[in-house]
Amino acid sequence: MASLWSKISASLPVNEEQFQLQFSDKVESSVVEMLRRSRQQLYSDTTSTSRTLNAQIILDISWERLNTGTWRDVDKEWRRVYSYGCLFKVASLCRGSPSEDEILQAVRTCDMGLLMGAAIMENILQDIVKILQSEVRRSSRGEDECEHMQVKRARTADPHVPSINEELAVPRIKCPSLESFSTNYLLPLKPVILEGIINHWPALNTHPWSIDYLRSVAGCRTVPVEVGSRYTDEDWSQTLLTVNEFIDRYILNKNRISQDGGKGVGYLAQHQLFDQIPELKEDICIPDYCCLGEGDEDHITINAWFGPAGTVSPLHQDPQQNFLAQVVGSKYIRLYSPEDTDKLYPHESQLLHNTSQVEVENPDTQRFPEFAKAPYLECVLQPGDVLFIPVKHWHYVRSLEVSFSVSFWWS
Ligand SMILES: O=C(O)CCC(=O)C(=O)O
Structure with a gap:
């Protein structure tokens, strides 16, 4: 050889x-x-x-x-x-x-x-x-059974699953035609969950994104990881870890406290992952609905969001349309319209002006009295669901289990 x-x-x-x-x-x-x-x-x-x-x-x-x-x-x-x-x-x-x-x-x-x-x-x-x-070969086989057990335990680590009020639930629709999606959701900028549009992805079929699979295609690769409970926290930081280190420390919780002083959860949230590890990109596909946008495929940003139960993305808005596709685990999501921005108390600094100061599930009603008046939609996103988040719609995300989502930002 x-x-x-x-x-x-x-x-x-x-x-x-x-x-x-x-x-x-x-x-x-x-x-x-x-x-x-x-x-x-x-x-x-x-x-x-x-x-x-x-x-x-x-x-x-x-x-x-x-x-x-x-x-x-x-x-x-x-x-x-x-x-x-x-x-x-x-x-x-x-x-x-x-x-x-x-x-x-x-x-x-x-x-x-x-x-x-x-x-x-x-x-x-x-x-x-x-x-x-x-x-590079995976040195330790035989750990798999033990890992499945540990992931199962990690999945149930945060039992607080909110019950969704039916009146506030994001509507769901199965494989709409391009025309129907465009007329009923894209043009009026209305959030919707698209069902059945990613069932063919290898990530949900032939190569399900198990811990074992992620270790085998990306375990030894170094990636940026966010450490801290929320990116708005003082002690939030970024570090470089291999995917194996990230899984051990933050998904399976092995020796985390001794390694990072227990600073909170680690989140592999980044836009370079799929360029860096093409094997993972081959397991997903850009949703056809993105062709309704003006840019070509090169202008679509694909982000990975991989983290343990309890990972929170504070309420924020982005300047592009978004399809948030759930591959592993589930997430609780709240959406607020940009029309209600004045009730959401965005940070004043230029850097965080797209982020609300309010802790969505535990709001300080004295400091932020208008927040309770802002209408919202909510959902629990399950594997196979794709949430359409219209441009500038405020979104708050908390993972309920070990979770891997992929988002597509397009215009
Ligand atoms: O899943 C998350 O934690 C955040 C997703 C998000 O903010 C996005 O796709 O823009």
Whole structure:
């Protein structure tokens, strides 16, 4: 069988001459020189220490640039430099016969490049991480039965399931035609739950998103995780964890207190997951109804929301139409019309102006007296349900069990 290094080197240009390195003058010539040296080392027999050292210097210099000022102002050239640094580090780690630990380090390095860098060489880091992932084997089999038990327990960890008032329930409709959805819901901007439109997704059929499955396609991948009860809380933060670490710590609750001081729940809530892990994207499909929008598919943002029972997204509004599809577990959701914004007390700061200050299920009636007067709709979203949240409609979400939802933001 071909060695790991031969598979990786097959995805690299055949020689130094074919390996293009071009940067604008935003990148100092001393850094370009370091990049050229790494490229030369890739095709020669230099010691592994000097290859690693050179790659690390490129990573350190570009990391500093990525973390200076606001993210929006970081020049893309520096994100490309960072990606090249990741590529050279991965090459250095995987040359020869890498240990399991070195392969895992290489996976993490690719993920950092995918998350923080910019695509280089037709997204070579994506190709390499695929090769690396097939090399990583799940070491502990036999845990599965035990995990199912633990997930079952985690599912019932938060027993507070609100009973839905029928008069306030979001209407449900089975597979409406495009025309009927457009006339009755999209144009008048009315929320509705669409039933039966995602039953064909592999995520609900051939590849149900069990803990075991998520570990097998994404366990060793590094992803950003939100830690804290709500993003409006003072101690809310973001961290990087592998999907396995996230599942152990926040879904199965193993050693959580000793690892994060018990700061609250962890939520894997992010828009890059499906680009980073294409296997998961293949398990879902963009709802046909999105074709009623004006943008093409490239303009649809697909978000993953994976977390334990009790994860709360505070009442907020977004600037696009949304299909929130429930894949695993259930969620309690409240919806308020944008017409009632004045009764919802949005935060005053620019950063949080789309978020209400009110704790929906435990409102401070003294501070927010108008809130009780705001009419709302509510529902419990079950696996297979897709909730249409019209643009700017305020939504509050609390997961009732371990839950995985996918949302599609479209215009
Ligand atoms: O499911 C959640 O926790 C939040 C979903 C959401 O806010 C969205 O899709 O915009």
